[in-house]
Amino acid sequence: MSKNSKPSLSVVRRLPRYYRFLGELEAGGIQRISSREFAAMIGVTASQVRQDLNCFGGFGQQGYGYNVAVLREEIGKILRVDRQRHAVLIGCGNMGLALAIHMRFEDRGFKLCAIFDNDPAKVGIKAGEWAVRNASSLEAYCKENQPEVAILCIPKEAATSLCENLVKWGIRGFWNFSHYDMSVRFKDIAVENVHLGDSLMTLSYRVADFEEDK
Numbered sequence: 001m002s003k004n005s006k007p008s009l010s011v012v013r014r015l016p017r018y019y020r021f022l023g024e025l026e027a028g029g030i031q032r033i034s035s036r037e038f039a040a041m042i043g044v045t046a047s048q049v050r051q052d053l054n055c056f057g058g059f060g061q062q063g064y065g066y067n068v069a070v071l072r073e074e075i076g077k078i079l080r081v082d083r084q085r086h087a088v089l090i091g092c093g094n095m096g097l098a099l100a101i102h103m104r105f106e107d108r109g110f111k112l113c114a115i116f117d118n119d120p121a122k123v124g125i126k127a128g129e130w131a132v133r134n135a136s137s138l139e140a141y142c143k144e145n146q147p148e149v150a151i152l153c154i155p156k157e158a159a160t161s162l163c164e165n166l167v168k169w170g171i172r173g174f175w176n177f178s179h180y181d182m183s184v185r186f187k188d189i190a191v192e193n194v195h196l197g198d199s200l201m202t203l204s205y206r207v208a209d210f211e212e213d214k
Contacts, residue, residue: 007055014052015075017042022072034065081109085173086145090162091153092117092125092132095177099151100127110149114141118158142169149173156180 021042025033039046053059059074060066076082087110089096096115105112115127118135125132133141141147150171152159159178163186166174173190174182183191 007052011052011055014044014048015079018049018052019072019075019079019081022068022075025068026072030068032065032067035060038066079109081107083109084111085109085149086111086113086147087149087151087175088113088138088141088147089115089151089153090117090135090138091158091177092119092122092127093153096151096153097127099153100130112151113145113147116141139165139169142166142171146170149175151175151177153177 018038021038025041033041035046035049039049042049050058050060053071056074056078059071084106087105089100089112092100092115096117100112100115103112112130114133115130116133116135116138117123120134122132123134148171150166150173152163152174154162154177156179159176159180159182163174163180163182167186167189171189174192176182176191176193177196179195181191181193183189183193
């Protein structure tokens with residue numbers, strides 16, 4: 001696929017959901033599924049599923065549908081889940097600690113290599129299998145080990161001052177739980193902003209919307 005014909009980001013954002021549901025089907029022993037059945041399972045239209053997958057080659061067979069294991073493998077290749085990009089986690093508060101302990105990074109294309117915090121009381125404690133490092137050593141670590149991705153679990157003010165340095169030190173992607181939207185300033189990096197408050201307010205609207213329709 002040429003650079004000018006890349007799929008839209010909205011298509012890419014649906015792929016992890018497809019991948020997750022295909023994993024559940026595979027675990028349940030389902031070998032094949034039609035686009036209609038798959039679409040009903042994940043709450044989109046069959047046309048949407050076909051259009052999304054056609055951006056990458058289609059993968060289905062007329063009259064057969066999709067081979068579940070093959071389709072999951074192909075979507076995994078598209079998402080590069082086998083790449084194991086090296087990542088550092090910055091900020092070991094409640095959110096950072098939860099991610100370190102519970103997130104299976106290796107199943108999603110990443111390898112968490114180190115955790116940093118600027119609180120002396122947290123330096124040296126165990127967060128999952130990692131000992132928290134002093135944030136003062138972050139620059140030296142990045143220059144020596146060249147991680148590609150930073151996971152930010154720090155306040156907006158801290159992120160504002162830190163991100164420019166992280167980009168200089170070679171970070172090319174951010175999983176960003178701070179409220180600083182660095183993609184406005186840095187155009188050549190990949191940023192996934194996670195705003196839990198925004199999601200909760202969206203839920204508030206949708207609950208009210210259902211109530212009003214009754």
